[in-house]
Amino acid sequence: MSNSVHTNAAAAIALQNLARTNDNLTGVQNRISTGLKVQGAKDNAAIWAIAQSQRADIGALSAVKQSLDRATSIADVALSAGESISDLLNQLKEKVVAAKDISLKTQSRELLDADFKALLRAISSAVENASFDGGNILNGSLTNGLKFLANADATSFVTLSGKNLTLSGSILSLGLSDSLLTLTGASTALNKLDNSIIALNKSLGDIGAQAKQISAHRTFVGKLTDTLESGIGNLVDADLAKESARLQALQVQQQLGAQALSIANQAPQIILSLFQ
Numbered sequence: 440m441s442n443s444v445h446t447n448a449a450a451a452i453a454l455q456n457l458a459r460t461n462d463n464l465t466g467v468q469n470r471i472s473t474g475l476k477v478q479g480a481k482d483n484a485a486i487w488a489i490a491q492s493q494r495a496d497i498g499a500l501s502a503v504k505q506s507l508d509r510a511t512s513i514a515d516v517a518l519s520a521g522e523s524i525s526d527l528l529n530q531l532k533e534k535v536v537a538a539k540d541i542s543l544k545t546q547s548r549e550l551l552d553a554d555f556k557a558l559l560r561a562i563s564s565a566v567e568n569a570s571f572d573g574g575n576i577l578n579g580s581l582t583n584g585l586k587f588l589a590n591a592d593a594t595s596f597v598t599l600s601g602k603n604l605t606l607s608g609s610i611l612s613l614g615l616s617d618s619l620l621t622l623t624g625a626s627t628a629l630n631k632l633d634n635s636i637i638a639l640n641k642s643l644g645d646i647g648a649q650a651k652q653i654s655a656h657r658t659f660v661g662k663l664t665d666t667l668e669s670g671i672g673n674l675v676d677a678d679l680a681k682e683s684a685r686l687q688a689l690q691v692q693q694q695l696g697a698q699a700l701s702i703a704n705q706a707p708q709i710i711l712s713l714f715q
Contacts, residue, residue: 450703457696464689467682476677490675493667499591500664506588507597507657513574513585514599514650520569520577521643524562524604524611528636531558531613535632538625552619555628559606559615566604576646579603589656597656599649602642610638 470476480487534555538548569577574585581601589595607614612631618624 447703447706449706450700453696453700453703457693457700460689460692460696464686464693467685467689470677471679471682471686474677474679475675477675486674490671493671496591497664497667497671499593500660500667503588503591504657504660504664507653507660509572509574510585510587510597510599510653511650511657513571513576514646514653516571517569517576517599517602517646518643518650520565521604521639521646523565525636525639525643527558527562527565528632528639531555532629532632532636534558535619535625535629538619539622539629541622548620555617555619556615559613559617562604562611563606576601577604579605579608587653597649597653599653600645602646604639604642610642611635612638 469478477483477486477490534551537543538551538555543551566577567575569575575581576585576599579601584598584600586596586598589597603609604611607616612635613628617628617631619628
């Protein structure tokens with residue numbers, strides 16, 4: 440290799456090596472600061488595309504979970520109202536059975552009938568107020584029930600069936616037109632009440648079973664989301680222990696590269712000694 444003040448091949452090589460070390464060091468620092476080994480398509484196009492697709496699915500599953508949370512809330516409100524109505528029916532039975540007593544005087548029947556009507560109005564109020572976020576599955580307004588998202592593609596749904604718990608309806612056949620003022624009226628009311636209790640229990644059982652299904656599916660969606668997040672981590676997360684070791688090694692290489700470049704830059708000084 441010739442000695443020249445214009446061309447310093449050793450310095451060029453040392454500079455290239457130092458630049459390469461600096462690039463590697465920058466990459467390691469980025470992985471440590473972000474915790475990711477694949478930050479964008481430039482790092483690994485195939486892995487990045489897979490991770491982005493899975494992130495989209497996780498976002499969609501978040502919407503599914505929100506829909507199922509709403510379903511759970513609506514079902515819980517409906518069940519709470521239904522249980523309250525069931526308690527009111529039990530109280531009604533006490534009044535109706537008492538009205539079957541043939542020895543009752545007119546005033547006593549009137550008082551029983553007043554309590555009977557008050558309990559019926561309480562049932563009607565419970566039905567109308569069993570609403571969450573505008574969804575009421577007890578007042579008969581939702582004949583087809585409510586459907587909620589079940590998968591990330593929005594192609595599958597879970598359903599809460601609508602029930603009609605309004606007075607004089609298909610489930611609660613009792614109504615404000617019923618009366619305990621006569622023995623015949625009390626007998627009719629008792630027959631309707633017994634049928635209403637049976638129908639109500641069946642309806643609440645249906646809602647409870649659907650609520651349990653929704654709760655189980657919500658748990659599954661949560662586990663699926665966690666699994667997808669773990670899978671993305673396996674693809675793109677950096678091994679910080681390894682990156683720490685690489686960082687220390689590259690820092691040493693950087694210092695040695697700087698020293699090698701400094702030595703190479705001093706080579707032209709040797710030429711001056713040739714002219715002394």
